[in-house]
Structures are given as structure tokens and as C-alpha cells.
Amino acid sequence: MKVAIIGSALSGNKGAAAMLESAVQQLSGRDPEARFLLLSMYPRSDAEQNEYPNMTVRDASPLRLGLLLNSAALLHCVLPPLRRLIENSVPEIKALATADVLLDQGGITFVDGRGKFLIYNVASILPALFVGTPVVKCAQAMGPFRTPVNRLAAKALLPRMAAIVSRGAVTHEHLLGLGLTNVTAGADLAFTLEVTEQDAAAVREAVDMSFFDDGEVVGVSPSAVLRKSAEAAGGDYVGEVRRMIDHLTQDLGKKVLLVAHSARAHTEKTHNNDLPLCREIYAGVASPERVLFPDDELSSQGLRYLIGRCDVFVASRFHAMVSSLAMGVPTLVIGWSHKYREVLDMFGLAEWAVGHDAYTDEVFAERIAELLATQDDVREQLRTALPLVKAKALEQVDVIERVARS
Structure with missing residues (x-):
């Protein structure tokens, strides 16, 4: 299984790192031959911090992602005779085109009032759609979708995802409100992060x-x-x-x-x-x-x-x-x-x-x-609920495997 990942990083936001490393840990546990491609917004520092021998870091810094990778992926789609040339010229496109699945791990995407981030949310998934690689949006917050631009982008792109995992009841309702049928209720994969x-x-x-x-x-x-x-x-x-x-x-x-x-x-x-x-x-x-x-x-x-x-x-x-x-x-x-x-x-x-x-x-x-x-009572409530939340988080690994192997 070859898995491409975007929207997370090892450096910077350690929540994004937790999502990324949880995916690598869980999928590697199921498939020892799994290989990972991180399309990173911080390629240099991520490459320095990468301790996973089965993960390669490629440059998807915002400007390169928005201009070069999206343009090259579009040309890859509309000009089949040039595909080999494009893949040889832009290695990220070759890696993405040969991946079984792209995991979009943006923690919060397609949300009203976050216009400049919406551009990145769209740019992160378009190249995969252009080259025909299925996209799974891992558990994340999404919506609401009331503003015209955000609603238009969400209705145009989210139905094209192979699967979307919501990260809670509010997000789930927002997604169902768009009439989507590719949504699975889940929990943040970072709950499964293992500390050795x-x-x-x-x-x-x-x-x-x-x-x-x-x-x-x-x-x-x-x-x-x-x-x-x-x-x-x-x-x-x-x-x-x-x-x-x-x-x-x-x-x-x-x-x-x-x-x-x-x-x-x-x-x-x-x-x-x-x-x-x-x-x-x-x-x-x-x-x-x-x-x-x-x-x-x-x-x-x-x-x-x-x-x-x-x-x-x-x-x-x-x-x-x-x-x-x-x-x-607590x-x-x-x-x-x-x-x-x-x-x-x-x-x-x-x-x-x-x-x-x-x-x-x-x-x-x-x-x-x-x-x-009340910390003792709260701690007991956490102890009781945590196994169920972790199990819910792990269900998206089944979703990822199903999409990748199809």
C-alpha cells in the first residue's frame, strides 16, 4: 500500500504531527510493506525530523503547491501524451499519481470565515483529483457552509472525495446538510498516538x-x-x-x-x-x-x-x-x-x-x-469513555484501507 499525506507535518503544529504519526503507526501495523509520501508545507524541517524509514518527504510548500503542483497535475489530466514528461519533471506528481490513496489531514477545512485557508484546503486535494488518486479526508472539523464561496467550494469538491470522516456530531450534521453520502462518523486519529x-x-x-x-x-x-x-x-x-x-x-x-x-x-x-x-x-x-x-x-x-x-x-x-x-x-x-x-x-x-x-x-x-x-469524577469519566473514542478513531483506518485497496 502506498499512501500520500497532505495537510499535516512533523514540524510546527504538533497536533498535525500527532495525526500524521498516528496514521503511519496504525497503517504500518496493518501492512508492514506500507510506504508513505508526505507532501509537506515544511519540507526541509520535516525531512530533518523524519525518523520513519518507510516515509519520504516531498516539497508541497504553499506557493509550490498552489502554482506548480496544481498546474502540473492539471496538465497531467488534460494532456495524456505529456504525462511521463510531467512526472519526470515534477517528482511530487509522479509520487501522487502512483499512490493508492491521498490522506487529507487538514485539522479544520472548508469553514465559513476562513477564506485564505479555503484556498489551501482546495489546493491540497485538487492535484489528487486531477491525477485520479482517491482522497480520504481524515477526521477533521468542517463547516458550517453558509457563506457563498465556502458553500460553492464544498459542494463542488466534497462529493468527489472517496470518503470523508467527520470529527464530531456538529461537523457530521454540517456535512449531512450538504446532502453528502460519503461521510463516516469518526474521531481524531491522534487519540491513537502511541507513546513509547x-x-x-x-x-x-x-x-x-x-x-x-x-x-x-x-x-x-x-x-x-x-x-x-x-x-x-x-x-x-x-x-x-x-x-x-x-x-x-x-x-x-x-x-x-x-x-x-x-x-x-x-x-x-x-x-x-x-x-x-x-x-x-x-x-x-x-x-x-x-x-x-x-x-x-x-x-x-x-x-x-x-x-x-x-x-x-x-x-x-x-x-x-x-x-x-x-x-x-481533566x-x-x-x-x-x-x-x-x-x-x-x-x-x-x-x-x-x-x-x-x-x-x-x-x-x-x-x-x-x-x-x-471535581477532578476525580472527571478523571473517571475520561477513563470510561476513552476506549470507545479510540475505537471510533480506529474505524477510519478501515476506511482508508478499503479505499486504498479498491
Whole structure:
């Protein structure tokens, strides 16, 4: 089985890395001969971080994807005599044309109000359609589809997918509302990510784990995406998270793990990178001695191991939430989209989602106090629901295999 993957990466957003590596782990477990092609938006750093001998990284950086790969794939479709020349000139097209399936692992696609991302959502799947490779949209958030441009794009392209896996009830209803018949209800494949002793050992070598030896630790994962929207509305997101941490350390006597769940080392660019934000937050906290901030790009498995050492977690990055839930850690979510709540719904824990538009210091103090007081009950609820969620996530592997082998 030859599997092409787009929309995820090893570097940057570690949620995307978790989805990518979960797919490689699960499909390799079923087919030891499976080979993977990652069409990467960060080809150089992904190639450096790639430790999978059965995965090749190719250049699908946004400009190259939008202009060269889409154009070459279109020519491949309409000019059959030139196909061999095109494949030899653009190796990504040859690799895609010979793949059994393309996995689109965009975490959130075809959503109203995200116009510039819609272009990437479309550009990611068109080349496969042009060269005749079936596309499976792995579990992700989609919709609503009310705005004309988004609805037009969704109705034109989503019926052409070999299969679509929704990532929760809200997304599922949005997709059914388009009249689609190729939709399967699922859960995020990242719930199946395996953390090995080797992963844990690498973290123990890089991070002072004695921080977790005594006293309750609350993990906090801020988001550069939320910062952008908050500051566009005139808010002070850095100050907001600092006050959150100060309340935990000074008022409640807790320790705090500050997590950059999207991280790109050696750059100050903020796209898919929370490290600059976390540095700014950490520089102004009142009790830095009670805050652990690993200022580095850790692997998705390493981050999951660290998050699992927390007693309670506060997540604004989606896959930081997935990791905390997967590790059975009671979680308060401060988010911006239906994609958070629909996952919490799978655990019967939607009450622990707070929309950032409703967030205040007082709301945080109230909700974190409630979570700390009821954490044992919440932890038991997570323990009970997690096997069912993982099983639901694994069902999409059956879908992928069926499409690839057909």
C-alpha cells in the first residue's frame, strides 16, 4: 500500500504531527510493506525530523503547491501524451499519481470565515483529483457552509472525495446538510498516538522532571491563533494568560507547566508556532520559579508524555486538548470553534468548554476551581469513555484501507 499525506507535518503544529504519526503507526501495523509520501508545507524541517524509514518527504510548500503542483497535475489530466514528461519533471506528481490513496489531514477545512485557508484546503486535494488518486479526508472539523464561496467550494469538491470522516456530531450534521453520502462518523486519529518508553526517555533527558515530584501541576497551552483574534478585537491576550498563570500559582498554590503545543525551533515566525508567545508570557509571570516552560520544539509523543504528568490541564490548542484527554487528564478548554466542544461531547464533558468570546478572569477562576474540586469524577469519566473514542478513531483506518485497496 502506498499512501500520500497532505495537510499535516512533523514540524510546527504538533497536533498535525500527532495525526500524521498516528496514521503511519496504525497503517504500518496493518501492512508492514506500507510506504508513505508526505507532501509537506515544511519540507526541509520535516525531512530533518523524519525518523520513519518507510516515509519520504516531498516539497508541497504553499506557493509550490498552489502554482506548480496544481498546474502540473492539471496538465497531467488534460494532456495524456505529456504525462511521463510531467512526472519526470515534477517528482511530487509522479509520487501522487502512483499512490493508492491521498490522506487529507487538514485539522479544520472548508469553514465559513476562513477564506485564505479555503484556498489551501482546495489546493491540497485538487492535484489528487486531477491525477485520479482517491482522497480520504481524515477526521477533521468542517463547516458550517453558509457563506457563498465556502458553500460553492464544498459542494463542488466534497462529493468527489472517496470518503470523508467527520470529527464530531456538529461537523457530521454540517456535512449531512450538504446532502453528502460519503461521510463516516469518526474521531481524531491522534487519540491513537502511541507513546513509547523511548519517547518518554527523550523527554526526561530534555526536561527537569523533578518539577512534577510534589504539588499539583496544572498544564496551560496558549494559542497564537487566539492571540491574533483577541488582539484584533483590542484585547491583551499575553496579559490574560499571565493573569491565568498567576492565579494558579499565587492564589491557588499550584505549579504550572507552560506548553507550546505548536512549535518551530529557530524562527520567530508565529504561524504554527507558539514558542514566541510562550516566551513572552513566561517573561512576565509573577512566580517563574513555579512555572516550567520547556523552551524547545518537542515531539508530539514527548508533549503527550509531559501533558500526561499534569493533574489538570487548560487547553487552547486543539491537539493539546486531545493529548490531555487521551492521557486521562481533566481538561478545561478555552477555544474558538465548534471543533473543541464536539470532541468533549464524545466524553460527555462539553460543560468544560469555554468560548473565548465569553472568557474573563472571573470565569476562569470559577471554572478552574470547579474542575479542581471535581477532578476525580472527571478523571473517571475520561477513563470510561476513552476506549470507545479510540475505537471510533480506529474505524477510519478501515476506511482508508478499503479505499486504498479498491
